[in-house]
Amino acid sequence: MQEELFISGRNIPKIDPSLEVWHFPISLYLFLGGMAAGIIFFASLFTILGKENKVQTAIKPAMIIVLFALSIGLIALFYDLTHKLYVWRLYTTIRVESPMSWGAWVLLFVTVASFLWVFSYFSELFPKWSIKTGWLKSFERYLINHRKQLAIILLPLSIILGIYTGILLSAFNARPLWNNAILGPLFLVSGLSTGAACIILFSRDHIERKLFSKIDLALIIIELALIAHMLMGMYAGSAVQLEALDILIRGEYTVMFFVFVIILGLIFPALLESIELLGFKVPVVIPALLILIGGLLFRMVMIEAGQLTRYLY
Amino acid sequence: MKKAENQNRHIYWNPYFGGFLLGLLILFTFYITGRGLGASGALKSSVVTVVNQVSPEHSETNAYYSKFLKDSNSPMNNWLVFEALGVILGAFLSGALTGRIQWQTQHSPKITARRRLVFALIGGLLFGFGAQIARGCTSGAALSGISMMATAGFISMLTIFGTGYLVAYFFRKNWI
Numbered sequence: 001m002q003e004e005l006f007i008s009g010r011n012i013p014k015i016d017p018s019l020e021v022w023h024f025p026i027s028l029y030l031f032l033g034g035m036a037a038g039i040i041f042f043a044s045l046f047t048i049l050g051k052e053n054k055v056q057t058a059i060k061p062a063m064i065i066v067l068f069a070l071s072i073g074l075i076a077l078f079y080d081l082t083h084k085l086y087v088w089r090l091y092t093t094i095r096v097e098s099p100m101s102w103g104a105w106v107l108l109f110v111t112v113a114s115f116l117w118v119f120s121y122f123s124e125l126f127p128k129w130s131i132k133t134g135w136l137k138s139f140e141r142y143l144i145n146h147r148k149q150l151a152i153i154l155l156p157l158s159i160i161l162g163i164y165t166g167i168l169l170s171a172f173n174a175r176p177l178w179n180n181a182i183l184g185p186l187f188l189v190s191g192l193s194t195g196a197a198c199i200i201l202f203s204r205d206h207i208e209r210k211l212f213s214k215i216d217l218a219l220i221i222i223e224l225a226l227i228a229h230m231l232m233g234m235y236a237g238s239a240v241q242l243e244a245l246d247i248l249i250r251g252e253y254t255v256m257f258f259v260f261v262i263i264l265g266l267i268f269p270a271l272l273e274s275i276e277l278l279g280f281k282v283p284v285v286i287p288a289l290l291i292l293i294g295g296l297l298f299r300m301v302m303i304e305a306g307q308l309t310r311y312l313y
Numbered sequence: 314m315k316k317a318e319n320q321n322r323h324i325y326w327n328p329y330f331g332g333f334l335l336g337l338l339i340l341f342t343f344y345i346t347g348r349g350l351g352a353s354g355a356l357k358s359s360v361v362t363v364v365n366q367v368s369p370e371h372s373e374t375n376a377y378y379s380k381f382l383k384d385s386n387s388p389m390n391n392w393l394v395f396e397a398l399g400v401i402l403g404a405f406l407s408g409a410l411t412g413r414i415q416w417q418t419q420h421s422p423k424i425t426a427r428r429r430l431v432f433a434l435i436g437g438l439l440f441g442f443g444a445q446i447a448r449g450c451t452s453g454a455a456l457s458g459i460s461m462m463a464t465a466g467f468i469s470m471l472t473i474f475g476t477g478y479l480v481a482y483f484f485r486k487n488w489i
Contacts, residue, residue, distance in 0.1 A: 259395060268402055275409055282409045 020307045025076035027299040030165045032073035036066045037162030038195015044151035057203040099168040106160045162188040177244035177306040186226040193219035197291035213273045220270045244309040253305045265294015349457020353450040355397030421488045
């Protein structure tokens, strides 16, 4: 039984002195959004480069995963809302200075564009269900001819989607653990690496797997460097940030963070992927799944631990 | 025949060399953590945790389980759990490096895979039960015990392998 009593002169319902408002749905959404952003990024990048035939998984089956990921993520966000009926109000305003406004709009456009993307591959994905209706047929043909333009639109959107999840958290000045500038790039890189892992998981093509293994390895190394920078930045920070750092390196979430996120979710899969690239036989499912689980746990740790830190003392 | 040979092809090290390395590992563990190794502790912690999740009343009144349930500290928060995790990861890595990762049940060509699994289950049950009575398994009681020159360690080691030799006569048909 751990009790905590504190007296605050402030009373802003749901913000302060509330300690924990965001739970699992938010972490799930951040993970799924990041993963979707990663897959979309690779799919549109290779399309722009004109190398679609080399990455068949990334542009077709993985984009279907994106639709599911975005849908489940949006449902999780909607479930988390207190006033569910007011969800439309997010779309009545655009605030350049609000990460949440950015996120709401980008998510809207990315979801629509991803659906269009998958629709343009509909005949290739489901050859048995041929489209009969005339205007749908011509619409599909139009989309197939404008795939590159769609990719050019999706590429920046996917980067924004990947980075905004981190920026959203770092915009909370009242939460010292989140309030650092590295969180945006860190979540972007983590999202890209989970996206690559997802593509590896569904890929049947040996060459494509190898390519994404290499990409994933590079991303994991960057991610580890960014995590190290984040911790060092906090170590050089003020007392509240040192307290936030303590939660991660000698506190409640240390085991979760170091054992499950860093060792099991980053270092070990990186090791497996590198020995696989050296030519040893490793079932590719294992590192890919570990990276995905590690990515989800990383979001959970950041969300939960971030809400333990505050400026109230 | 070729296939069976291929299936049972071992790329293992010399067992004596492995034993020597294990000794070094135990010395290293004592040097770093100040205690010996154990393998059954992680499983015990997992069992205690599961029982405690399913039925807290039972685990708190039970004389055996309640020993491991200190206030507010989860039994999973135990270094043995992470040691076991590391063993699994290390085994996976070594298997990957020697190309031995595949779904298979190793058994003598004279018996079926199912028989092997059933016997393994029975043996595992007996060993797990015995390890809890003896407060430790081969690594926890015997290896770490002998490395500290504890009488109990020598007794467990002799008993484990002595009983093994005695019982092996009756079950030898499963292997040779």
